[in-house]
Amino acid sequence: xxxxxxxxxxxxxxxxxxxxxxxxxxxxxxxxxxxxxxxxxxxxxxxxxxxxxxxxxxxxxxxxxxxxxxxxxxxxxxxxxxxxxxxxxxxxxxxxxxxxxxxxxxxxxxxxxxxxxxxxxxxxxxxxxxxxxxxxxxxxxxxxxxxxxxxxxxxxxxxxxxxxxxxxxxxxxxxxxxxxxxxxxxxxxxxxxxxxxxxxxxxxxxxxxxxxxxxxxxxxxxxxxxxxxxxxxxxxxxxxxxxxxxxxxxxxxxxxxxxxxxxxxxxxxxxxxxxxxxxxxxxxxxxxxxxxxxxxxxxxxxxxxxxxxxxxxxxxxxxxxxxxxxxxxxxxxxxxxxxxxxxxxxxxxxxxxxxxxxxxxxxxxxxxxxxxxxxxxxxxxxxxxxxxxxxxxxxxxxxxxxxxxxxxxxxxx
Amino acid sequence: xxxxxxxxxxxxxxxxxxxxxxxxxxxxxxxxxxxxxxxxxxxxxxxxxxxxxxxxxxxxxxxxxxxxxxxxxxxxxxxxxxxxxxxxxxxxxxxxxxxxxxxxxxxxxxxxxxxxxxxxxxxxxxxxxxxxxxxxxxxxxxxxxxxxxxxxxxxxxxxxxxxxxxxxxxxxxxxxxxxxxxxxxxxxxxxxxxxxxxxxxxxxxxxxxxxxxxxxxxxxxxxxxxxxxxxxxxxxxxxxxxxxxxxxxxxxxxxxxxxxxxxxxxxxxxxxxxxxxxxxxxxxxxxxxxxxxxxxxxxxxxxxxxxxxxxxxxxxxxxxxxxxxxxxxxxxxxxxxxxxxxxxxxxxxxxxxxxxxxxxxxxxxxxxxxxxxxxxxxxxxxxxxxxxxxxxxxxxxxxxxxxxxxxxxxxxx
Numbered sequence: 001x002x003x004x005x006x007x008x009x010x011x012x013x014x015x016x017x018x019x020x021x022x023x024x025x026x027x028x029x030x031x032x033x034x035x036x037x038x039x040x041x042x043x044x045x046x047x048x049x050x051x052x053x054x055x056x057x058x059x060x061x062x063x064x065x066x067x068x069x070x071x072x073x074x075x076x077x078x079x080x081x082x083x084x085x086x087x088x089x090x091x092x093x094x095x096x097x098x099x100x101x102x103x104x105x106x107x108x109x110x111x112x113x114x115x116x117x118x119x120x121x122x123x124x125x126x127x128x129x130x131x132x133x134x135x136x137x138x139x140x141x142x143x144x145x146x147x148x149x150x151x152x153x154x155x156x157x158x159x160x161x162x163x164x165x166x167x168x169x170x171x172x173x174x175x176x177x178x179x180x181x182x183x184x185x186x187x188x189x190x191x192x193x194x195x196x197x198x199x200x201x202x203x204x205x206x207x208x209x210x211x212x213x214x215x216x217x218x219x220x221x222x223x224x225x226x227x228x229x230x231x232x233x234x235x236x237x238x239x240x241x242x243x244x245x246x247x248x249x250x251x252x253x254x255x256x257x258x259x260x261x262x263x264x265x266x267x268x269x270x271x272x273x274x275x276x277x278x279x280x281x282x283x284x285x286x287x288x289x290x291x292x293x294x295x296x297x298x299x300x301x302x303x304x305x306x307x308x309x310x311x312x313x314x315x316x317x318x319x320x321x322x323x324x325x326x327x328x329x330x331x332x333x334x335x336x337x338x339x340x341x342x343x344x345x346x347x348x349x350x351x352x353x354x355x356x357x358x359x360x361x362x363x364x365x366x367x368x369x370x371x372x373x374x375x376x377x378x379x380x381x382x383x384x385x386x387x388x389x390x391x392x393x394x395x396x397x398x399x400x401x402x403x404x405x406x407x408x409x410x411x412x413x
Numbered sequence: 414x415x416x417x418x419x420x421x422x423x424x425x426x427x428x429x430x431x432x433x434x435x436x437x438x439x440x441x442x443x444x445x446x447x448x449x450x451x452x453x454x455x456x457x458x459x460x461x462x463x464x465x466x467x468x469x470x471x472x473x474x475x476x477x478x479x480x481x482x483x484x485x486x487x488x489x490x491x492x493x494x495x496x497x498x499x500x501x502x503x504x505x506x507x508x509x510x511x512x513x514x515x516x517x518x519x520x521x522x523x524x525x526x527x528x529x530x531x532x533x534x535x536x537x538x539x540x541x542x543x544x545x546x547x548x549x550x551x552x553x554x555x556x557x558x559x560x561x562x563x564x565x566x567x568x569x570x571x572x573x574x575x576x577x578x579x580x581x582x583x584x585x586x587x588x589x590x591x592x593x594x595x596x597x598x599x600x601x602x603x604x605x606x607x608x609x610x611x612x613x614x615x616x617x618x619x620x621x622x623x624x625x626x627x628x629x630x631x632x633x634x635x636x637x638x639x640x641x642x643x644x645x646x647x648x649x650x651x652x653x654x655x656x657x658x659x660x661x662x663x664x665x666x667x668x669x670x671x672x673x674x675x676x677x678x679x680x681x682x683x684x685x686x687x688x689x690x691x692x693x694x695x696x697x698x699x700x701x702x703x704x705x706x707x708x709x710x711x712x713x714x715x716x717x718x719x720x721x722x723x724x725x726x727x728x729x730x731x732x733x734x735x736x737x738x739x740x741x742x743x744x745x746x747x748x749x750x751x752x753x754x755x756x757x758x759x760x761x762x763x764x765x766x767x768x769x770x771x772x773x774x775x776x777x778x779x780x781x782x783x784x785x786x787x788x789x790x791x792x793x794x795x796x797x798x799x800x801x802x803x804x805x806x807x808x809x810x811x812x813x814x815x816x817x818x819x820x821x822x823x824x825x826x
Contacts, residue, residue, distance in 0.1 A: 281702025289694025
């Protein structure tokens with residue numbers, strides 16, 4: 001089943017509003033095995049909308065249209081679709097009664113223009129809107145399916161979750177189902193990832209895609225099959241090959257957030273952690289405390305941006321910084337051990353590096369970061385070279401730090 | 414001048430990534446008086462992209478295409494556009510030299526596939542990319558203008574701000590021109606803002622729009638006119654009224670980042686700052702250090718998540734916490750004074766509050782935050798109530814802290 005999504009509204013074209021429907025519907029339809037070929041955003045313009053709808057109907061079997069179902073004059077989606085398909089608009093008694101009921105319960109008179117929302121193209125089926133006044137609408141004609149959804153994000157989601165999802169599952173079942181696995185990598189650039197995966201063969205129903213963002217590269221392995229099992233098997237088989245080549249850079253899989261995983265591990269093992277940060281400047285502490293309930297395992301941190309703070313607050317000897325530099329294996333280890341001692345936590349992280357854009361030298365270039373983890377027996381330290389700009393280096397270092405913590409807990413405890 | 418924007422990338426169709434370009438470009442083009450007729454999102458699919466480009470060229474005089482300029486195999490925008498226009502791709506020596514220079518400075522060998530980014534359609538003009546490897550590209554043919562922009566948001570913005578904006582201003586100009594002013598507010602909800610602005614009259618060519626995000630509400634005042642002066646006057650007049658009603662909640666205007674403004678102020682006055690954070694958990698330090706060169710004025714911080722860290726690292730007396738609570742005016746002041754003393758900075762910030770979802774009581778509900786600022790003569794402390802969830806409270810508290818710092822420096826120094 002091939003689909004297109006059409007978003008309507010001048011506010012989207014003008015950039016007044018961020019189009020979050022595109023992500024939400026794109027993800028939901030893909031999960032159902034429905035292939036989305038195109039997104040189109042069109043203003044509140046009758047002629048343009050009609051043209052866009054006509055082209056989409058020629059190409060695709062399923063059309064989802066968002067917005068323009070409200071009571072005001074610039075809401076014209078229903079009217080345009082009805083006109084295109086040669087259908088009358090008829091007053092739907094049940095919908096009208098529902099609208100009147102909503103206003104009666106609010107204790108206010110229903111504005112006249114509200115009635116417009118109970119006008120439906122002849123033959124339409126309703127998807128109820130539990131949180132607003134404009135229902136979703138289903139039209140089927142000549143092998144094509146058109147679904148109209150209200151524009152406000154809260155209403156769109158409520159209608160979609162409440163009934164459209166189930167409807168799509170019932171009709172989409174015969175198409176190909178899609179499954180995917182997301183690998184999140186750090187410490188490597190997008191093109192280096194692609195170099196490493198060059199030999200991996202993808203077939204007609206499998207795909208590997210890449211997205212680069214500051215401090216991370218996402219690799220998504222996708223499989224399509226007649227059913228879930230078949231699609232999943234393709235994903236699993238391909239993932240084994242992908243993992244073998246880039247596994248060392250992976251810090252997370254699918255949508256699980258590293259800070260949440262780390263938090264669960266720390267809490268379940270009754271371990272505590274503290275963080276001494278230089279180049280990440282508070283980012284690792286911030287991410288650990290993004291998680292509700294993190295006070296159970298996160299004791300605190302020191303942002304040791306200046307050398308004096310490293311010396312006074314963390315007890316790093318002045319001579320070590322003078323001899324090896326603030327960005328060194330030695331300093332990172334002493335920072336990790338210092339914060340652990342100072343807070344009394346079971347584990348201590350120490351992070352020091354050169355985030356850039358300034359401060360780099362040929363020996364210690366921008367992107368060089370040392371991350372140390374101190375436990376009760378010994379301290380590990382690893383050297384990284386993160387590609388990209390300041391935000392990429394900092395995000396990469398935070399990802400690597402949290403991942404080091406995760407791996408340590410899994411291995412040692 | 415009528416324009417269309419085409420976004421490329423499977424990740425957008427599949428909903429893996431939120432399309433923020435649509436809002437950014439929509440807003441920027443509108444501001445130039447360029448009418449955007451359509452947005453289209455197409456996957457990494459050569460045939461489909463070609464069809465979409467062809468239709469767009471038939472309809473519009475300006476085409477902006479995002480994404481697909483990178484080094485990997487699924488980056489095919491340049492190739493498709495060149496094919497459609499019947500142009501060769503030729504290696505651009507200057508762009509190639511620039512790429513080689515970037516890798517030389519990083520001290521790594523340039524991956525082979527990088528070269529692809531220096532291939533340009535014959536006759537193309539370059540819009541330099543100051544933060545990445547793929548430049549923007551300008552093509553003009555048969556009265557049509559095509560602009561290709563790199564997909565990563567940071568790069569797209571840098572290329573657009575750096576040169577595309579100026580180029581468009583030189584060719585656009587005859588339509589209605591739009592100007593706007595953005596007020597960023599914290600410590601107030603979207604519906605409260607709307608209530609406060611209910612009496613403000615907008616006309617046919619003026620508009621007030623709202624966007625709520627965690628910890629912030631954005632209010633945009635827009636004016637349209639025959640020329641810049643006319644549009645700007647409408648914005649200015651309306652802004653006076655808006656300011657009078659909500660000015661107390663404003664922490665920033667337009668796109669200036671609070672941490673950058675604060676950084677400039679601190680640097681120009683040779684002041685230093687340090688931060689003691691409880692509920693924000695490192696977020697304020699992280700934001701201060703997001704700014705390149707922040708080591709000139711930011712000395713460091715303590716993330717005092719546990720009471721023991723507040724006592725040992727910041728010298729907050731145990732009795733104060735026992736008597737007034739960790740979330741109190743008294744503790745916030747002592748945290749600010751403690752971090753100032755410990756690091757020797759000119760100014761110290763202390764932040765303590767209840768971010769939620771747990772930990773709230775009827776007397777001290779979720780969202781209650783105390784922010785104190787210590788200088789050499791005295792310490793100010795202010796109580797806030799931030800609406801929303803954990804991330805909203807934390808972002809709101811960080812915005813308010815940085816704003817308090819900004820106002821203090823402006824008033825006192």
